[in-house]
Amino acid sequence: MTPARGDHEARRTEVSEAVWRVLSTRGFEALTLRAVAAEMGATTGLLTHYFPSKKALLAHALELLDRRSQERPRRLVPADGGPPPAAGLARLRAALLDILPLDGAGRAGNRIWVGSWDVALADPELAEAHAARYARSRRVLAECVVDAQRLGELPAGPGAEGLAAGAQSFVLGLVVQALFAPGEFPAERQVELLDAYLAGLAAA
Amino acid sequence: MTPARGDHEARRTEVSEAVWRVLSTRGFEALTLRAVAAEMGATTGLLTHYFPSKKALLAHALELLDRRSQERPRRLVPADGGPPPAAGLARLRAALLDILPLDGAGRAGNRIWVGSWDVALADPELAEAHAARYARSRRVLAECVVDAQRLGELPAGPGAEGLAAGAQSFVLGLVVQALFAPGEFPAERQVELLDAYLAGLAAA
Numbered sequence: 001m002t003p004a005r006g007d008h009e010a011r012r013t014e015v016s017e018a019v020w021r022v023l024s025t026r027g028f029e030a031l032t033l034r035a036v037a038a039e040m041g042a043t044t045g046l047l048t049h050y051f052p053s054k055k056a057l058l059a060h061a062l063e064l065l066d067r068r069s070q071e072r073p074r075r076l077v078p079a080d081g082g083p084p085p086a087a088g089l090a091r092l093r094a095a096l097l098d099i100l101p102l103d104g105a106g107r108a109g110n111r112i113w114v115g116s117w118d119v120a121l122a123d124p125e126l127a128e129a130h131a132a133r134y135a136r137s138r139r140v141l142a143e144c145v146v147d148a149q150r151l152g153e154l155p156a157g158p159g160a161e162g163l164a165a166g167a168q169s170f171v172l173g174l175v176v177q178a179l180f181a182p183g184e185f186p187a188e189r190q191v192e193l194l195d196a197y198l199a200g201l202a203a204a
Numbered sequence: 205m206t207p208a209r210g211d212h213e214a215r216r217t218e219v220s221e222a223v224w225r226v227l228s229t230r231g232f233e234a235l236t237l238r239a240v241a242a243e244m245g246a247t248t249g250l251l252t253h254y255f256p257s258k259k260a261l262l263a264h265a266l267e268l269l270d271r272r273s274q275e276r277p278r279r280l281v282p283a284d285g286g287p288p289p290a291a292g293l294a295r296l297r298a299a300l301l302d303i304l305p306l307d308g309a310g311r312a313g314n315r316i317w318v319g320s321w322d323v324a325l326a327d328p329e330l331a332e333a334h335a336a337r338y339a340r341s342r343r344v345l346a347e348c349v350v351d352a353q354r355l356g357e358l359p360a361g362p363g364a365e366g367l368a369a370g371a372q373s374f375v376l377g378l379v380v381q382a383l384f385a386p387g388e389f390p391a392e393r394q395v396e397l398l399d400a401y402l403a404g405l406a407a408a
Contacts, residue, residue: 027326029233111325118319121383122231131384165381165389166397170370172377177369179325180335185369193370200408 014040015050019061020068024108027115033057058119062126065112066133072105074098089153089198092144092167096194099171101178102187110175138164155204163201170197218244219254223265224272228312231319237261262323266330269316270337276309278302292352293402296371299345300398303375305382306391314379342368359408367405374401 018039022031033054037047051057075094101107120126142164148154154163174193178185185193222243226235237258241251255261279298305311324330346368352358358367378397382389389397 025326027322029323029326115322115325117380117383118231118322119233121315121319122229122234127384131388134381134384135388162397162400165378166374166401169377169381169397170374172380173373173375174369174377176321176376176380177338177373179321180331180338184335184339193366193373196366197370200404203408204404 012050015047016060016064019057019064020108020112023061023065023112023115027111028058028061028119029115031057031061061112062116062120062129065109065116069109069113072109088144088148088151089202092141092148093194093198095141095144096167096171096198097191099175100187100190100194101175102190107179107182111179114176114179134168138168141167154201167197167201170194216254219251220264220268223261223268224312224316227265227269227316227319231315232262232265232323233319235261235265265316266320266324266333269313269320273313273317276313292348292355293357293406296345296348296352297398297402299348300371300375300402301395303379304391304394304398305379306394311383311386315383318380318383338372342372345371358405371401371405374398 015036018036019031022035022039026035031054033044033047033051036057037044040047051060075098099110101110116126117130120130138161142160145154145160145163145167149156149160171194174185174190178190219240222240223235226239226243230239235258237248237251237255240261241248244251255264279302303314305314320330321334324334342365346364349358349364349367349371353360353364375398378389378394382394
């Protein structure tokens with residue numbers, strides 16, 4: 001790798017950090033080439049060298065969001081290579097806990113994620129990409145549900161897809177509540193509400 | 205009322221309609237004085253006469269959203285002055301159905317509502333106003349839960365506040381899913397998922 005290439009990569013990382021800071025504090029509404037340049041202490045001209053337009057910056061922001069969501073430590077896929085949580089209901093719980101804003105990183109990521117909905121709903125391509133992400137996530141949850149049903153931890157009756165869609169809805173809405181009222185929904189409260197929800201599914 | 209005042213009111217209504225159209229099709233990200241003026245076929249200059257800044261326009265948009273949410277026909281508060289749905293679980297169901305995007309107006313309102321989260325999370329004052337709205341809504345739901353517990357329709361065990369927060373989370377998340385994947389979450393499917401959720405609460 002030539003120094004020039006290294007510089008380019010280093011600069012892109014620096015831009016990504018600035019984009020992340022703008023989004024997590026001021027949201028997509030404030031994401032402009034100018035705001036990111038100011039955050040970096042650079043000129044708008046330099047930034048347009050990397051991102052020619054606001055749309056390019058936005059696409060980068062959403063890629064970044066995706067990548068960071070994948071890379072952050074998760075209960076479902078432990079970073080230390082250790083075994084994932086057994087199976088069934090425990091696995092479903094881990095997958096849902098991974099979504100909630102239980103710590104600073106979870107809050108920043110979720111704040112950006114929720115903030116992206118306005119922009120994504122206005123652009124058919126972005127909306128489709130978001131819908132595809134949610135559909136993938138529901139499939140993972142549905143597999144956990146099927147497994148939990150097989151283990152007798154969840155009643156066999158209701159369709160796994162419906163339970164997965166319900167569980168995803170519950171958690172997404174809880175994310176929104178927790179972002180707006182962090183004092184009323186600290187981590188313990190979120191976990192308590194999720195556990196009550198899961199206990200309800202198991203008892204139904 | 206003088207003609208001049210009538211003109212002013214008529215113009216404000218026209219501006220409100222244009223704001224609503226911009227928000228429901230392109231979201232808060234696209235809400236600029238220029239976009240609203242273009243939507244009205246007016247000049248930006250004329251618009252600044254009514255709204256001197258983007259912040260003023262935004263505040264107006266959120267007021268409009270609030271007012272329209274209150275004014276639209278609701279199951280919980282029938283417009284014809286008829287009796288509201290009895291009590292307990294039926295009343296809880298009506299309140300939750302009122303939130304879902306079950307028709308065109310519900311989709312437009314919810315799309316704007318979800319879109320407002322990015323802007324609201326970036327502004328402590330707006331965030332607090334949103335949090336207060338959700339807290340009020342949870343109190344209404346909690347009253348329904350208490351009533352349903354009194355009627356023996358819901359188990360007395362779990363705290364009404366927790367059930368209300370859970371129900372609100374479930375419905376908000378379902379709104380988001382339905383906006384991104386309207387094909388997968390038509391009205392019938394949303395109602396089916398809500399009913400399965402409520403049945404789970406009752407059986408728990």
